[in-house]
Amino acid sequence: MTTVVVIPGDGVGPEVTDQAVHVLATLGLGLDLDVLDQVNADRFLRTGVAMTDDEMERARSAGAVLFGAVGDPKVPDPSYARDVLLRLRFELDLYVNHRPAALLADRLSPLRDPALRALDCVVVRENTEGAYAGVGGVLREHTPYELALDGDISTAYGVTRVLEYAFAIARRSVCLVDKANAVPFGGGLWQRRWSEVSAAHPDVGTSHLYVDAAAMRLIQNPTAFDVIVTNNSYGDILSDVTAALAGGPGTAASANLNPRHGVGLFEPVHGSAPDIAGTGRANPVGSVLSAALLLDHLGHGAEADALRAAVRATVAAGTCTPDLGGESSTKEVGAAITAEVG
Template sequence: MQTEQNTQKIIVIPGDGIGPEVTEEAVLTLQALGAGLEFTFLDRINADRYLRDGVALTDGELEEVRTAGTVLFGAVGDPRVTNPDYARGVLLRLRTDLDLYVNYRPAVLLDERLSPLRDESRRGIDCVVVRENTEGLYTGVGGSLRTGTPDEVTVDQETNTHLGVSRIVEYAYGVARRSVCMVDKSNAVRFGGQLWQRVWRETRDRHPELDSSHLYVDVAAMKLVKDPASFDVIVTNNSYGDILSDLTAELAGGLGTAASANINPVTGMGLYEPVHGSAPDIVGKGLANPAGAVLSAALLLRDRGLKSEAEALERAVRRTVAERRCTPDLGGTLNTRQAGEAIRAALD
């Protein structure tokens, strides 16, 4: 487990696009809480350096992150970089090398007016997508033959291990309040599906106090739109979790408010980031919504044992959204800095 010193040291990687803009507001908000956190900025990890030097993330930077154990992350991605090795070399390397096997993405409706659903009785989404974060289709296993010809053949291999599946399903049951829905496509993806099905049934039987269900991913997507309030915890693989968590984010008000935590519950290490990405089309325009970054910081605080401070951040975001003291994507008129200042002014 982490030491007390590591618990208080936070590595900040602003990254690309709107990452620096929203991360700055999150850090200022954390500082306003006076929680005694120490920040170290690794703002050299970005697309500019990659384009200049071909370096995504150095071994030394990885060790600095490993020593601290906690990262507040902005975004990765730049339209000038067409090589996928850059994004994989930063975010996916941090996830895999630090074994951050849980991607925890909560979706809570902040205000009734933000829901795209017409039926008021079904709007109250309050669920978590627990996504396996180190396996699946994102491992990069595969290859191509006769590239660039009419006979080109490409293969991307989905990888599932008993360790990976069992620990993510067990984690999902550990954080559930009332129910767990395991999502797969075992009727079409035969071998990985069999592993997920077997592990889920074994874990379900150890947790009779919780309601358990299974849905194929296409049916899960339909049910999320039809009745999102019926879900508590969804557990699924890397690619399905990536897709479904964007859907739940939109049902809760949009990607601008979506937070996530990449964590290893055993070591205590964690990387916390808004879901929205680098959004290069709005960089420098003051349109970036800092709520997702601030709510990601709240997840960081909660995992570091600072529950009351985390709840204060969450209340402040909810209050500013309700009062329309927010960015235009949520119906307000404030720019990024003003929205951050409004959140800090709303702190208890």
């Protein structure tokens, strides 16, 4: 039996994760769900503990982790979120952030031209280096002469392995996105590794765009892209652009992966959304589609496809939360998806 650790987290996380768990149970795959519902802001406020070593080990030993959201306005300390989500990403070396984006229904696209709406691409974001690696510091803090420095880290090892993953999943093409004209050292490293890795895949189309041009091109014609590969910070931004083009952040799923040792963490990208927590308005689609990615990861491809089809059918029928123009609650949307699966 495969163990899946479930971390509902904060805000709307428990609400949307609950619906994803219900749908998974409907599939009858015999997954053993290990729910760590004590990993949340309330415990951190009481004890100062974000995630214990035992909880971390349970996540490390599981086949996969289904994650809700982390963050609460009652906790201004940024170390809380770092010690949960970033700890999982870094200690498990989840170097790929895999963000698929596919338009669920034509009416959800913000683009005027119907011929350009059919977005279906993946943003592959390097997940353990870049500007989010936490390298830097502050001198003369809280003075008029304060100096703040954040390092943007790229290594040949880290860049090569994420490029190799991008080519491994490509259906037709890979587009490298960087800013090598303005960031020459890290950009130059990406360019050199790109030349070598792409040469080993002559059957895959390739292209290169600077990040500003890539953002513009996504808006002009998102159908031009199959796989986009880029660094941590650019991938963070561009994957939010693709989420907006696919229907909004409530529909966006992600996988944090290490294809070399098989660990995966799966989460919707909308965050804890504390302003709507407890109102029943949170969209569970991102969490359900994250569960579909989890099933892909565990080798249940047919069930994952059934889950995605159920989401599309539910959205097409108009059973949606308010962010997608509907009037249904979180639970009602989850029940409709479950019924479609059943």
